[in-house]
Amino acid sequence: MTIIVAERLGGKQFGKSTEVYKFEKIKRAKEEAMKNHPDIPIIDMGVGEPDRPADPGVVQVLADEAGKPENRFYADNGIPEFQAMAAQYLKQVYNVDGLNPEEHIVHGIGSKSILSMLPLCMINPGDVTLTTVPGYPVTATHAKYLGGDVYPLPLLKENDFLPDLKSIPATIAQKAKLFYVNYPNNPTGQVATKAFFEDLVEFALRNSIVILQDAAYAALTYDGYEPLSILSIEGARDVAVEAHSLSKAFNMTGWRLAFVAGNAKVVKAYGSIKDNTDSGQFRAIQKAGMFALGHPDITEAICEKYSRRFDLLVKALNDVGFSVAKPKGTFFCYVECPQGTNSGVTFDTATEFSEFLLKDAQISTVPWDDAGKYVRFSVTFEAGDADEEVAIIGEIKRRLEGLNLRF
Numbered sequence: 001m002t003i004i005v006a007e008r009l010g011g012k013q014f015g016k017s018t019e020v021y022k023f024e025k026i027k028r029a030k031e032e033a034m035k036n037h038p039d040i041p042i043i044d045m046g047v048g049e050p051d052r053p054a055d056p057g058v059v060q061v062l063a064d065e066a067g068k069p070e071n072r073f074y075a076d077n078g079i080p081e082f083q084a085m086a087a088q089y090l091k092q093v094y095n096v097d098g099l100n101p102e103e104h105i106v107h108g109i110g111s112k113s114i115l116s117m118l119p120l121c122m123i124n125p126g127d128v129t130l131t132t133v134p135g136y137p138v139t140a141t142h143a144k145y146l147g148g149d150v151y152p153l154p155l156l157k158e159n160d161f162l163p164d165l166k167s168i169p170a171t172i173a174q175k176a177k178l179f180y181v182n183y184p185n186n187p188t189g190q191v192a193t194k195a196f197f198e199d200l201v202e203f204a205l206r207n208s209i210v211i212l213q214d215a216a217y218a219a220l221t222y223d224g225y226e227p228l229s230i231l232s233i234e235g236a237r238d239v240a241v242e243a244h245s246l247s248k249a250f251n252m253t254g255w256r257l258a259f260v261a262g263n264a265k266v267v268k269a270y271g272s273i274k275d276n277t278d279s280g281q282f283r284a285i286q287k288a289g290m291f292a293l294g295h296p297d298i299t300e301a302i303c304e305k306y307s308r309r310f311d312l313l314v315k316a317l318n319d320v321g322f323s324v325a326k327p328k329g330t331f332f333c334y335v336e337c338p339q340g341t342n343s344g345v346t347f348d349t350a351t352e353f354s355e356f357l358l359k360d361a362q363i364s365t366v367p368w369d370d371a372g373k374y375v376r377f378s379v380t381f382e383a384g385d386a387d388e389e390v391a392i393i394g395e396i397k398r399r400l401e402g403l404n405l406r407f
Helices: 022-036 056-066 080-094 111-122 138-145 170-175 194-207 264-275 283-293 297-320 350-361 386-401
Strands: 105-108 128-133 149-154 176-182 210-214 240-245 258-262 332-336 366-368 374-378
Touching: 022 350, 056 283, 080 105, 080 258, 080 283, 105 111, 105 264, 111 138, 111 176, 111 210, 111 240, 111 258, 111 264, 128 138, 128 170, 138 149, 138 176, 170 176, 170 194, 176 194, 194 210, 240 264, 258 264, 297 332, 297 386, 350 366, 350 374
Parallel strands: 128 149, 128 176, 176 210, 210 240
Antiparallel strands: 105 258, 240 258, 332 374, 366 374
16 A cells, blocks of 8 residues: 655655755764764754753642642643733733733643644635744744745844835735744844834734734843733734743743733634644643743743853854844844855855854854854853853853854
């Protein structure tokens, strides 16, 4: 019997592709670097998840709740107490008021599942999803699965790494049903301004497009930039939903807990899809999540650590010759690649530079060639304390200086 999978996955060609995807390339390059230089430890600046486990208070709630008989049942679209706490969190941290937890909020098993399900709510064959690049591809991938088209909007330095709304052709805007944005942004570290969100809401209202704002890093902000929700913008609740994750702000990546908030009709549609996709996250995990949402001071301490590390990293990179500004959000530093080395090596792509860093300096980064040549440094590297952070960044600087880079 010949098994042919769906065309969206390649049909008859499924499994035959020889293309090696970016993160697999990075994995293989790290393995080779460790084999070639076993005496030199790799400094992993590419990791995209927190370096610490969840707060002990969160863990204790899970331990207390896990064995309670009332928590054994399916959670379906979430327990009301979690929705109420999510609404309280949005009010306390983002000054978003007036949300009805029953109508405007539904939990998700991580924001990835939310981002993958929402196209099912909005996209018919031929519809367009607008999405920023570089970025997290899940929503665009699922829009394509459904027979939709994807219109990419490059995030360029000259536009402050914000999408140029005026560049979108009228014919595309008329066919667009969904607009995916992510601020603070992975990988650029850029934050949204209130003015940008206002322009985005106006554009969406004018063209009858639903905005999906991926707020996975929204609470990780620095140097006076206050966390900003698109739902605080006038008119946004008529056209926008926002996906909040507990992964990054509360070091709960493996716990798989998030929520979507905003336009009641879109949230209801998401709930309908979710009813036919999963049976909800374990109630004890939701109750642990409630503890986290009720303690934003956990995030404040995390932000202090990342901000301190950014100060060290940005100074070290600039001392070597890069031109880097400290980001106001996320835990990523988006760095434009040098031209090459003074010994004659040339970097035509970010991938080439990233592989060079790993091979010649044992420093792992993530390359992005979607809109220019950039590599992403993350400040979630493992370090026991502030002194070790200083030592690690100092070693990065020493290794980079030895490369004789040409800018």
